[in-house]
Amino acid sequence: MTRSDTKLETQDRTVSIFPLFSRPVLEWLFWLLLAAVVYSLTGGFDEPIAEYRFGAAGWPRALCAALAFGATGQLIYKLTKKRPLVDPQAEVEPEAASQSLSFRARLQRIGVFVAPFIYLYATPQIGFYVATPFLILAILLLLEVRKLKALAGVTFVVYGLVLLVFTRFFYVALPVGRIETFYDINNWIIALVRTGM
Amino acid sequence: MVEFIGGTLTLFGDPTAVMLFGLGLIGGMLFGAIPGVNMLTLGAVLLPFTINMEAPHAVMLFSVIYCSGVFGGAITAILFNIPGAPENAPTCFDGYPMTVKGQSGKAIGAAVSCSAIGGVASAVVMMAATPLIAGWAVRAFGPQEIFALIFFGLAVSASVGAETLWKGWLSVFAGLIIATIGTDPVGGVPRFNEGSVLGMEFSSYYLSAGIHFIPMILGFFAVSEVFTQAMSIAEGNRKRPKANLEFPSLAEFWAVRFTMLRSMFLGFFAGILPGIGATLAAFLGYSQAVRWSKTPERFGKGELAGVVASETANNSATGAAMIPLLALGLPGGALTAMIMGIFQIHGMEPGPLIFINSSDLVWITFAAMFWANLCIVFLGWLQTKTVVHILNVPFRWLAPGILLLATIGAYALRNLMVDVWVMFLAGAIGFFLRRTGYSAAGIVLGLILGKLGESAFAKSMQLMDYDFLGFFSRPIAAFLIIAAVLTIVSSIWNEIRGRELQKALID
Numbered sequence: 028m029t030r031s032d033t034k035l036e037t038q039d040r041t042v043s044i045f046p047l048f049s050r051p052v053l054e055w056l057f058w059l060l061l062a063a064v065v066y067s068l069t070g071g072f073d074e075p076i077a078e079y080r081f082g083a084a085g086w087p088r089a090l091c092a093a094l095a096f097g098a099t100g101q102l103i104y105k106l107t108k109k110r111p112l113v114d115p116q117a118e119v120e121p122e123a124a125s126q127s128l129s130f131r132a133r134l135q136r137i138g139v140f141v142a143p144f145i146y147l148y149a150t151p152q153i154g155f156y157v158a159t160p161f162l163i164l165a166i167l168l169l170l171e172v173r174k175l176k177a178l179a180g181v182t183f184v185v186y187g188l189v190l191l192v193f194t195r196f197f198y199v200a201l202p203v204g205r206i207e208t209f210y211d212i213n214n215w216i217i218a219l220v221r222t223g224m
Numbered sequence: 225m226v227e228f229i230g231g232t233l234t235l236f237g238d239p240t241a242v243m244l245f246g247l248g249l250i251g252g253m254l255f256g257a258i259p260g261v262n263m264l265t266l267g268a269v270l271l272p273f274t275i276n277m278e279a280p281h282a283v284m285l286f287s288v289i290y291c292s293g294v295f296g297g298a299i300t301a302i303l304f305n306i307p308g309a310p311e312n313a314p315t316c317f318d319g320y321p322m323t324v325k326g327q328s329g330k331a332i333g334a335a336v337s338c339s340a341i342g343g344v345a346s347a348v349v350m351m352a353a354t355p356l357i358a359g360w361a362v363r364a365f366g367p368q369e370i371f372a373l374i375f376f377g378l379a380v381s382a383s384v385g386a387e388t389l390w391k392g393w394l395s396v397f398a399g400l401i402i403a404t405i406g407t408d409p410v411g412g413v414p415r416f417n418e419g420s421v422l423g424m425e426f427s428s429y430y431l432s433a434g435i436h437f438i439p440m441i442l443g444f445f446a447v448s449e450v451f452t453q454a455m456s457i458a459e460g461n462r463k464r465p466k467a468n469l470e471f472p473s474l475a476e477f478w479a480v481r482f483t484m485l486r487s488m489f490l491g492f493f494a495g496i497l498p499g500i501g502a503t504l505a506a507f508l509g510y511s512q513a514v515r516w517s518k519t520p521e522r523f524g525k526g527e528l529a530g531v532v533a534s535e536t537a538n539n540s541a542t543g544a545a546m547i548p549l550l551a552l553g554l555p556g557g558a559l560t561a562m563i564m565g566i567f568q569i570h571g572m573e574p575g576p577l578i579f580i581n582s583s584d585l586v587w588i589t590f591a592a593m594f595w596a597n598l599c600i601v602f603l604g605w606l607q608t609k610t611v612v613h614i615l616n617v618p619f620r621w622l623a624p625g626i627l628l629l630a631t632i633g634a635y636a637l638r639n640l641m642v643d644v645w646v647m648f649l650a651g652a653i654g655f656f657l658r659r660t661g662y663s664a665a666g667i668v669l670g671l672i673l674g675k676l677g678e679s680a681f682a683k684s685m686q687l688m689d690y691d692f693l694g695f696f697s698r699p700i701a702a703f704l705i706i707a708a709v710l711t712i713v714s715s716i717w718n719e720i721r722g723r724e725l726q727k728a729l730i731d
Contacts, residue, residue, distance in 0.1 A: 054660075058394060065401055068419040076411035079682055080690055083413035086678050087404040094397045101390035104719075132458050139454040143447075143627065143648050151641050163624040170457050170620040177621070185625045189632070199636050 051105035058098030066091040138169045154204030154213035160186050190220045228351060231587030232595070235284070241588070244281055248288030249596055253603060255289075256296020256309055263293025263309070267562045279570040280585040284592040286563045291343050291542050291596040292603075293559075294502050298335040298535055299607055303328060304626055306446040306633075310438060310672070311502040311538040314510035316445045317665050318523060318530025325526045333471035334528055335535040336604025338484060342536035343597030345488050346495065346543030351590045354547045354579075365496075367683035368695055372704035373508070374677040378669070379708035380511035382715065387661025389719040395663040399670020400677075406434025409679035410686075430642045437671045439634040439643040443650025444657075444664035446630040450623050451655040457620065476528060483513045483529045484536050491537035495544025502541040504676070507669055509537025515711060524665065539600075543593055550574050550586060 069084040069091070076082050146162040163182045172178055193199040194217055203213035235241050255266040266289055274282035297312035302319035315335060322331040378396055386392030405416045418427035477484075487509035494505035513533035514523045523530050549560045551574075567574050572582060579586055634647040654664045688694030696702040 061398075064421055065416075068416055068421070071419045072408075072413050072415050074411070074413055076408070076413065079410040079686065081682070081685065083408035083411060083415055086408075086681070087401065087415065090397055090401050090404065094394065094401065097390060097393045097397055101388070101394065104388070104390055135458045136455055139451060139458070140652060143651075147641070147645055147648060150644075159628065162627070166624040166627060167620065170454055170623055172620050181621045181624065185628065188625070189628055193632055193636075199632060200639060201632065201635065202641065 051102055055098050055102040058101075059095055062091040062094040062098070065094075135169055135171075138165075142166060142169060150202050150204075152205055153209040155201040156190075156213040156216040157204065157209050159189065190216070194220045195224065227583065227587045228591055228594070231584075231589075231591035234280075234584065234588050235591050235595070241281055241284065241592075244277075244285045245288055245592055245596070248285045249292045249599055249603065252289035252292030253296040253600075253607075256293040256312075257299050263289050263296070264559060264562075266293070267559055271562055271565060274566050275569055279566065279572060279582070280588045282566045282570070283563055283585055283589050286559065286566065287546065287589050287593045288596040290545070290559050291539070291593055292600060294538050294542055295335070295339040295343075295535070295600050295604065298339065298531075299332060301445075302331045302335060302531070304446065304622070305449040306626060306630060307441055310441065311506045311541075312534070313441050313445070313503075313668060314506045314534035314665070315531055317510065317534075318525070318527045320445070320449070321524070321526035322528070322531065327470070327526065329470045330472050330476075330528065331531050332604070332607065334477075334480075334531045336601060336607070337472070337477070338487075338532045338536040339539040339604070340597050340601040341484060342488055342491055342539035343542055343600065344594060346492055346540040347590065347594040347597055348543075349492060350543035350547055350593070354551050364700060365493075366698070367680045367687060368698050368701040369704065371677060371680035371684050372695060372701040372708070374504075374673045374680060376704045376708040376711070377504075377508050377511050377673055378677070379711040379715075380515040382666060382712075386663035386666055389715055391660075391662045392666050395657070395666030396670040399667035399672075400674040401670075402435050402440070402667070403671045403674025404678070405431055406675075407432060409675070410682045430640060433638075434675075435646060435671070436637060436643060437668065438637050439647035440650045440671055441668055442630040442634050443647040444654040444668060446626055447648060447651025448654030448658065448664065450627055451651060452658060453619055453623065455655075472528060480529045480532045482516070483533050486512055486516065487533045487536035488540045491540025492544045494537070495541030496547050502538040502545070503672060505541035506534045506538040507672060509533040511669070524663075539597065542597075546589070546593070550578055550589075 066088060069087050073084040074082060142162065142165045146158055146165075150158045160182055163185050164178060167178055167181055172181070193201070203217070204210045235245065251266050252263050255263050267286060270285070270289075274285075277285070293309065294311055297307050297309040298315050298319070301307040301312040301315040303323055305316050305320040307313040307316050319331045319335065322328065378400075382389060382392035382396050386395055407414050414432045417429070417431040418425075420426070490508045490512060491502070491505040494508055495502065510530060510533045513529050514520045517523065517527075517529060519527075545560050546563075549563060564574065572578070572585075630647060631644055634643045635641065637643055657664050657667075684695070695705050
C-alpha cells in the first residue's frame, strides 16, 4: 500500500463536513433551534425586578447561551473526530434488522407509543375507572399476550389491586370523567370498592 | 451514652412506643416503596392523630417514618426503574441496570446495608453533636456556599450516563432550562407560561406552577423502560432479567468503602442545611462517586458503587435533618416541618432549650432513629428474599402495572392530568434519549438542582452586590467553585485525551 493510499483511506474514514443533513449537523440544528425558541420566549417576561439586576430573563438567557455553546462544541467535536475502524458489515446490520421488521411489528411499535396517549386523552372524558381496563388489555395485546386466560387474569389482578390499594385504602382521588354516563359508572365503581367502609 | 441507653429502655419498655415504632417502620417502608404515595402521605394522614398521642411518642413515630420511608423507595427503583420517592431516583441509574444484568439481589443488598450504615452513622453523629454542628453549619452555609455546592454537583453530573461529555452537558442544560419554567425565584414573575412559537400562541395556567420533577423522573425511568422493553419484544430480542438473591460480599463492600464514607459526609451536610435534604444528598453522593471513581464510564451501566453512593447519602441526611430542627427549630423539609407541627400541637418549642426541658423526648427520638436504621437491615433482608421473586413474573404481565403505578403516581402529586401528560412525554423523550446517547439522569439532575441553584445564585448576587469575585471571599464557597472548575477542566482534558488516544489507534 502506497503512502497516498493510506492518506486516502484516512480521509475516507473522517466524517465529511459537506453533507449538511448528517446526524451531527441535525443535532446541532435541533439544539440551536431549541435555544433560539427559548431565548425568544424570554422576551415575554423580560421585566426588571426591583431588587435583582439580572431580572427574570437573565438566568434562562444565560442557559440558552450555554446550550448553544455546548451544541457547537459537540458539532466541532464530531466533525473533527475520526471514525474508529469498524467492520462495514456490522454497520449495515442494525439498519437491515430494522428494515426486516414486518408491517405488523412496525404497527406494534407505533401502538406501544400511541396507546398511552389515547388513554390520556380518553381518561378525563370517560374516567380512570372505565378507561384503565382497556389500557391494561391494550398493553397486554401490544406485548404479544394472546392467551385469553392470561389477558383476563392479568387485567383482573392489576385492576383489582389498583382499586384496592389506591381507591379503598389510600383514598387517592382519580378522574371520574366528564361525560355523565361514565361519571355515574365511575362513581358506582368507587362506591362498590369502598363498600363496608 | 447514658442518655441513649435511657432513651432505648424508655422506647422498648413501653408497649405503646414499641407498637408505634413497628408501625412507623413498616408503614414508612411500604409508603416509600409505592409510587404515588410516600412517607409524606403517611405523615399527613397520621398528623391529626398525634393530638391524642404523647409528644415523645408522636415525634418518635414521625422520625421512624422518615428513616424507613427514605429507604423504602429503593426497592422499586432497583427492580422496576420506578423510584418510590425522589431521593431514590439516583438509585435507578445503576440499580436497575444491575437488575437487568441479573444482580438484583446484590443491588438490593447494597441498598439495604448502605441505607442502614448511612442512617446509623447519621444518628450517632446527631446524638453526639447536635447543638455544636447545627450552629456552625447554619452560620457557615449561606446562599454562596449552596450555589457553589450545586455548581460542583452539576459539574460532575455531566459525566453521568451520557455517551460523550458534550451530550452530558447538553442534557444538564436541557434540565436546567426546564427548571426555569414556572415563576422566577426573586420577583415571582411567571416564566414560559404564555408566548408565541412560530406564530402559534399558547397560554397555560399549569405552566405557572412549573414542571414538577416527579412526573419527569417517572417518565424518564419507568415509562421509557416500558417503551424500551416493548420495542425489544416487538423486535424479538428481549432478554429476561434473572431473579438473584446473592448479597454483596464483604470484599465488594470493602471496595466501595470510600464511596460510602464520602456519601455519608455529603448526605450529612446536605441533611443539615435547611431546604436541601435527602434528594440533593442522594444526587450529590452519586455525582461525587462518579467524580472520584477510577472507572467513571461504568456508572449508569450497573455499578454497585452507584447504588451504594445514592442510598448511603439519602439515609445519612435523615439524622442530620433532625439537627437544625431540634437545636434551632429550623425544619429542613416537609416531614421535619410536620414534626415541628407536632411540637406546636403539644405546646412545645424546639431549640437549644429542648435538650434541658424535654430531654426524654430528644433521647427517645434519637434512640428510635438509631434502632429504626438497624431494623432496616433485617426488614430489607426479608424484602430481598421475597420481593426479588417478582422478577420471575413475565415482563409482559408487569408492564401494565408499572404504567398504572407511574400514572397514579404522577396524577396524585397535584391531581392534574397535565402531570401525566408530562410523564408520558418524558417517557417518549427518554426512549429516544437512550437511543441517541443523551442522559436522562443529566436532565433530571439539571431539573432538580436548577431551581435551588438559581435561587441561591440570585441571593448570592444580591448579597455580594453583583461581584462574582465575592464567591472567593468565603473559604467554603471558594473551595467548591475551584473544585467545580477543576472538574470541568479535567473532564474536557480527559475527553480530548481519549479522542487523541482513539486517533492514535486509528492512525
